[in-house]
Amino acid sequence: MSIPVSELHAASYRARQVPAPTEVVDGVWAIPVPLHGSALRYVTVFLIDTADGLVLIDAGYDHPSCWQSFQRCVGSIGRRVDAITAVLLTHNHPDHVGFADHLRTVSGAQVVMGRADDFATMRQRRGGFLQQLRAALELTGAPPEVVDAMYADAVEVAVHDESLRLDHAPAGETTFRFGDVTLLAVPTPGHTYGHTVYFDTRGLVFTGDTMMAEGPTQLAIVSRPDDDPAADLFRSLARIRALDAGIACPAHQFPYRDVAARVDELTALHRGEVEAVRDLVRDGDGAWTLAQRMTWKKPWAELGRGTQRFHLMHALALLRTVDTGPLLSPAAGRRTSSPAATWAAPPAGGA
Helix, strand or coil: CCCECCHHHHHHHHCCCCCCCEEEECCEEEEEEECCCCCCCEEEEEEEEECCEEEEECCCCCCHHHHHHHHHHHHHCCCCHHHEEEEECCCCCHHHHCCHHHHHHHHCCEEECCHHHCHHHHHHHHCCHHHHHHHHHHHCCCCHHHHHHHHHHHHHHCCCCCCCCCCECCCCCEEEEECCEEEEEEECCCCCCCCEEEEECCCEEEEECCCCCCCCCCCCCCCCCCCCHHHHHHHHHHHHHHHCCCEEEECCCCCECCHHHHHHHHHHHHHHHHHHHHHHCCCCCCHHHHHHHCCCCCCHHHCCHHHHHHHHHHHHHHHHHHHCCCCECCCCCCECCCCCCCCCCCCCCCC
């Protein structure tokens, strides 16, 4: 169980309420932005005071209610939206990139996101979100009528405006200095292929959707032969641990203190999933067959089609890691043993 920075923030999350703006440490604010029409309820963006103006981590949904709520919250802590000079985006999902372009128009802020999640780069390398999803569904071995139905459902609910233009798209670890504040952009693929965390050298790491306080990480969609998001995630978690941050600030749930312990817990959870899949899979199995054999919180037949789609994508990602060879311990270079896993519902964050 992660140790909350603010018990009130954590209590609001657990009560399924939107928390008030919370100062995480001096000059760093957690700003909850309600998500219009979403079961996620809110995304947390973070505002950082610097001598060069305010820096924002993530930007909610592109919806008037999100923008209005954000403006009110910023005003309530005595700051001005037009003082924001940079927007650092952790990844390209719609609940994170939302009003970044509108904010740039209002304040002139520079917009930054990892190169692989830049929409123009993504479309060139792997296609748009719906193209990736269609390819992934077909890779699962599901019957054509299931693929068609799941894809049609996604088209109805997926809101992916992929037009955002970036001012900077770092491809590797990059240092940004804003007056007295230094932020290191660290590529952390796993949830998306260009996911980036931002390490504040004063001891905070803004983890986006890579590492919530509780629960699993939603793995990226597998749509190309070289995709292996679970393996990506293990490397990313190890890199986050090496940053030695004292506080993690995720985009959902609540900020928490025990970062290294949470890395270890999350790594064990997903390694347990991979090992359990390794034990379940039989020659010739595709993700569709495997997913129906896996243990979910409800029997497969009782899950709604949308939940089945999330679980099917997760099974495909885990199967890809199993297919690439033995799961190795980075320290010892040998196959690890991990506890058996029961697969959870899709975690907060992502589309």
